[in-house]
Amino acid sequence: MGWYNKRLAKSIWVFHMSASPCNKCDIEILDLLTPKYDLERLGIKLVGSVRHADVILLSGVINNKVAPIVKKIYEQAAKPCFVVGVGTCPASGCCFKESHNVDHKREETIPIDLYIPGCPPQPEAMIEGVAKLMGVLNA
C-alpha cells in the first residue's frame, strides 16, 4: 500500500477524538488551525465524521465508560487509518492511572501508532509529530 500512503501524505484529513481529556490538548489542537500556526496550508483539515478521516487524533485517558465507544468508532473508520495519541494521557495515563474508572489496557481498545508526549504538547511539537507521520508515510 506504499503508493496509497504517499497520496495520503499530501493532504491528511484528521478526525479529533477526545476520550476523557482535560481539554487542554484539544484546545491546542484547535489552536493549530488559527492564524498563528495555520495547519491548513499543509493540507491538513479537520473533518466531522470518522469515515472521512485518514488520521485520528486521540487525546485523553480513556475511561471505562467511554472505552467501548472509542473502540466502536475506531472500527467504523475506513482503513488504513492511523491513530496519533496527543499528550501524556494516551501514552501513560498521566496522573490518572490510579483512578478507579481507568483500569483497562489502552492498546486493547485502540492501537496507537504515534505518540506526541507533553502536558500539553507545544504546538510546534505537534507539527513536528505530524511531519514525522508524513515522513513515514512517504517512505
Add this chain to the structure above:
Amino acid sequence: MSRNVIPVGPYHPLLEEAEYFTLTVDGETVTDIDLDIGWMHRGHELISERKTFTQSIYLVERICGICSTSHPLACVHAVEDVDNIEIPERAAYIRTLVGELERIHSHLLWFGLAGHFIGYDTLWMWCWKYREPVLQMFEIISGNRNHYGMMRVGGVAQDVDPAKIKELRKLVDTIDKKMLMIAGAAKDDPVLRSRLKGVGVLTNKDAIDYCAVGPTARASGVHTDVRKDEPNDAYGWVDFDEIVLEGGDVYDKFVVRVLETIESSKIVRQCLDKLETVKGPILNNVGEIGIGEGIGRYEAPRGEVFHFIRTDGTNRPIRHKVRAPSYVNIPTFQASCKGIPVTDALITLASVDPCYCCTERAIRIIDKNHDPTRLDLMKLSREKTEQIRREINGG
C-alpha cells in the same frame, strides 16, 4: 441501546467533550431536554486521598484545561482555610495577576466558539489569534502556555522577573485594543443582535432556584461574585466593577463577558504596577496542617469553583471535594431551553460556557411526530444567521 453519534458530534472539531443530551422536539420547538453525563469522570476525589497537599495541586490543575488556574487557587485557599494561614503580599498580587489573565484567555476562547456556532468564522479566527499574546504572557511568567504549576500552600512557586514587566505591559496594550474592537462588534452588528437577543432566556427566579453562578447568573440579575463577596488574595486591594445585567438571554451573557474582560485588563495593569514596588518573599514556610475542615473558593471564568478539604493531621487529605461551576450551571438548561426553536438550541447550550471536563455529551433528538432523527444543529444555526443577514441587508 443504540446511540446516535451526534449531529454536532461529541467528536466534532469544536465541541471537545461528549455529553449526552436528549432534546425532545415538537415541530420546531424544543419541549424537553435530558442529560446523561459521566464520560469525563476520572475520579479526582479518590486519587487525591493518596496524594500529599502539594501533589494534589498538580492533580487538580488537570481537571480542566481552560480553568487551569482556578482549581489550584481554590484548592490552596481550602488548605489555608483549615489553619487560617496568611500569604505574603507579593504572592497575593502574583496570584491575582495569573487568575485575571486566565479570565481574559477563557472569555476570548468563548467568543470564538460562539462566533463559530452562529457562522461567524471570522470572529473565531480573530479571537483565537488575539488570545496568543495572553499565552505569551503566561509563558513569560511561568514557563508554560498552560498548566503553570504556580500555586503552593502559603504563596506561589515562581516570581515575576521585574525586567519583564515592561514587555508584559506592551502585550496587555495589544489585547486591550482588540477587545474594544470586539465590544464594538457586539454593539453595532445588527445580525449579531437579532441572532442573540431574546434567545434562551434564564429568568432571575430560575437562576436562584438552580443556584447558578458566574456570568450565567450575573446576566440574569443575580449578584454573585466571589471576588467581591469574599475577597481573597489581592482582590480587596484593586479597583474593579462587578458586571450585572437584567435580561438573562444569550446576548446579555455575551455582553457580561465582554465587559468583564475589559475589567480584567484593568486589574492586570494594577497588579503589574504594584509588582514593581512591592518587594518581599513569595512563599511562607508552612509546617504541619492541623486537624479540621477547610473551604476554599475562587471566581473562575465560568463561576464559583468550590473545594472542601478535611484533614486529620497527616500530610494527606482524607476527603477532598471538588465542585466545578459547570456542575450547577448545566442543569439550568432545563429552564432556559424549553420553548425555544431548534435552530437556537446550539447557541443556548453553549451560552453557559460549559466546561465538560466536568461532564460529557452527545445530542440525540427525539421528534414527537417522527422516529429519532439526526438533525444537524450546527447547520440549522448557521442557516438562521444567513436568513437574518439577508433580511437586514435586503429589506
Add this chain to the structure above:
Amino acid sequence: MHKKEKFLDKMKNKIGDTIEKKGRLYFEVPNENILEVAGYLFIDMGCRLSTATCMEMYRGIEVLYHFSDDTTGDYFCPRVVMTNRNNPTMNSISPVVKGAEWIEREMAEYWGVTFKGHPRPEPLLTKDHPKGEGLGQPFRIRRQA
C-alpha cells in the same frame, strides 16, 4: 456577623454541636429538622447552595451541605450523621432547593444513601456503565478524625 447570631438564635433548638471559625459555621442537624433548616437558609436568609459533601467516618456516614451567604461571604454548613451503615437514609432537600438534585444523585450512587423525597433517584455519572452502577462504591472506607 449579626446574621450568624440571628441564625443561631432562631435555630438553637433544632441544631446540635457547633464549630465556629472565621467566616465558617459548621453545625449538626438531626435528620427530622434538615428540611426546615435548609428552607430557612435558602428562602428566608437568601443563601445559595454551593454543593454537598459525603464522607464515611467511624461514627457513621456524614452528609455536609454548604450554603453560601453572598452578601457577607460566610458559609453555613449543616451536617447530618447517619449511623446505620447498611442502609443510610435521610430526607432530601431537593423539594426546597432545586439545585441539590444532581449532587444528591451523585451521593446516592457512590455511598448508597437513600434520599427520601428525591424526584429522580437515578445514578448520575455511572449510568449504563460497563462495570456496574456506583463502580463498587470505592469511597466506602472508614476514616478517623
